Structure formats: C-alpha cells, structure tokens
C-alpha cells in the first residue's frame with residue numbers, strides 16, 4: 053500500500069504552518085481517541101498514521117526534508133536518526149505521547165502550571181468576632197494572618213543563588229508518571245518530584261526549596277456595615293502564596309457578631325426591652341430609649357400602656373448589607389412594679405387601690421372572666 057501524503061493525512065494544505073499542523077493533529081487525536089472508537093477497527097491504524105505525519109511535520113528539519121524528498125527522505129537512512137518509524141511503538145504508548153503534547157489544552161491549561169512546578173496557594177479562613185455596634189457602622193480592622201508568602205531569597209523559585217530548577221527527569225516535568233495496563237494508561241504522582249514537575253539541585257536555604265516561607269502578615273480589612281454572623285468576606289489573592297511562583301490563594305473572613313446586652317437582632321431589625329414606671333405606663337408620658345448608633349431617641353408612651361406593648365422606631369435598626377436602607381427598632385415596654393416603698397408611697401397606693409375599686413367595682417375583664425369561671429364551677 054502506498055504511503056499517504058503527510059499533509060493529506062492531517063488534512064492540511066501543503067506547506068501549512070506549525071500552528072495549523074498542530075491544530076489539525078489535535079483534532080485528529082481527539083477524533084480517534086480510543087474512548088470514542090471502540091467500534092472502529094481502523095482507528096488505531098489511522099491514529100498511527102496521523103501520529104507519524106505529525107512527528108515529521110512538527111519538526112522543522114524533518115518537515116524541510118519531507119517537503120523536498122517526500123517519504124523517500126526517511127527511507128534508507130536518508131533522514132537519519134531512524135525517522136518517525138522508530139517512534140511508532142504501540143498504539144497506547146503513542147497515545148500517551150499525544151497526551152503529553154495535548155493535555156494542556158484538553159484540560160484547560162492546567163498542565164501548563166504543572167510543568168513549571170507552580171501550585172496555587174491554599175485559601176485561608178479567618179474567624180473574626182465583632183460587636184454589634186461595629187456591625188452597625190462597619191469598620192476597618194487590622195488582622196494578623198499566619199500565612200506563607202513568596203520567598204525573597206530565591207524569588208519564589210525554591211532554588212539557591214539564582215540557579216534554575218531542573219525539569220524532573222523521571223516525569224519530564226509532567227508531575228505524573230504513566231504505567232501501561234493493556235490499552236490503558238494509568239497515571240500516578242511522580243515519586244521523584246512529588247508531582248512538582250521539577251527538581252532542585254541546590255534548594256534555597258531560606259525556604260528549603262518550597263519557594264515560600266511562613267510569616268505573619270498584617271492586613272487591613274474593610275468590614276462593611278450590616279454584616280452578621282455567617283457573613284463571609286473574600287479577599288482575593290490574600291491567602292497562602294503559591295508554590296514556586298504559583299498564584300496566591302484567597303482569604304475568607306468569617307464574621308461572628310457578639311450578642312448585645314441591650315439589643316437583639318433579627319435580620320435588619322433590632323429589639324429592645326425598655327422598662328417604664330407604672331405611673332408613666334398608666335398616665336402616658338415620654339421615655340428615652342438607647343439606639344444602636346450610640347444615641348438616644350425620645351418616644352411617646354400612650355396612656356394606659358400595658359407591659360409587653362411594642363412600639364416601632366423606623367429605620368433605627370441595622371443597615372442592610374447590600375444597600376437598600378435600614379431595618380427598624382422595636383421597643384417592648386416592660387412596666388415595672390415599684391419596690392422598696394416608703395410609708396407615704398404605701399399609703400398613697402392603698403388609697404389608689406381603694407379608689408380603683410370604687411371607680412370600677414367589676415374589676416378588669418380578667419377578673420370578670422375568673423369570677424364567671426368560679427361561678428360556673430359552683431353550679
């Protein structure tokens with residue numbers, strides 16, 4: 053069978069440039085992947101053919117020789133070095149070569165990072181307890197975060213004195229090694245470089261080759277008004293430094309708001325129990341209530357207010373975290389029974405009680421209900 057033209061095999065024009073050839077080959081490799089071709093007996097042969105074509109066309113010198121002499125360039129030793137034939141191997145190992153070349157693109161570029169030994173730093177979590185007042189106003193808070201930062205001594209490379217890290221000879225920088233099991237290739241983390249893809253001959257003495265060092269870092273954090281327990285603030289790029297120049301992780305601040313002596317919070321609303329004297333509750337009057345901003349508001353207590361009565365102060369609650377105004381504050385009246393009476397007060401209260409009975413002989417509606425309950429039990 054006559055050998056097909058390499059350009060035809062890849063489906064590109066004669067003399068196509070390197071990028072076009074690579075793109076065409078990649079498409080072929082995907083198309084002929086064994087996972088998709090279990091029912092295509094020709095896939096293996098086609099793939100080998102494409103692989104052979106690519107081995108030649110991706111190489112400047114071989115490509116030039118092929119353009120000039122055609123297939124004859126690699127026969128009878130003309131091309132030298134055995135040419136592509138020596139590299140045909142079996143289908144599975146040929147495929148793993150393709151993956152070496154293409155994985156970076158298949159996997160969205162992840163491999164690219166691997167090859168340089170770079171790894172993204174970890175995200176960090178920092179728990180921050182704040183007071184309700186601070187949650188109300190928002191605040192600037194300086195926190196100290198134990199983290200690791202890029203090593204200055206080696207510029208984050210992990211190698212001593214400007215020497216370059218070497219591509220790991222075991223895995224050729226992939227960070228993984230392959231073992232063949234029949235048709236399939238299994239991958240494991242490279243034992244030589246622990247998956248870094250690089251080995252360092254003279255590790256940096258400061259960071260022992262990690263490219264980063266442990267350090268406490270001070271950070272000024274902006275806590276927006278309206279945060280509550282469970283609010284998470286993300287500080288992009290403030291986490292742990294990456295390994296060997298990899299990107300930095302993020303820092304997450306988890307907010308916990310302390311409970312308050314006066315105010316209870318429910319979302320953006322605040323609740324506060326305010327004691328009020330028996331006389332004020334009965335006669336009506338004004339009271340002063342504390343507000344979360346540290347100020348005070350005057351409120352009218354209507355005549356005849358009972359204990360437990362709720363009143364609302366609009367917009368005196370917590371600000372909404374994502375804008376849109378503030379909640380309200382609810383005041384619950386707690387009528388206080390007077391204690392430690394003087395004899396004069398005692399005298400007045402007794403007189404008051406007597407007058408109350410004369411004024412309202414039936415008593416309150418509660419007492420009326422109790423009386424009719426007892427009456428019904430008797431009959």
Ligand SMILES: [Zn+2]
Nearest residue numbers: 203206256259
């Ligand atoms: Zn270092």
Ligand SMILES: [Zn+2]
Nearest residue numbers: 220223242245
């Ligand atoms: Zn390795």
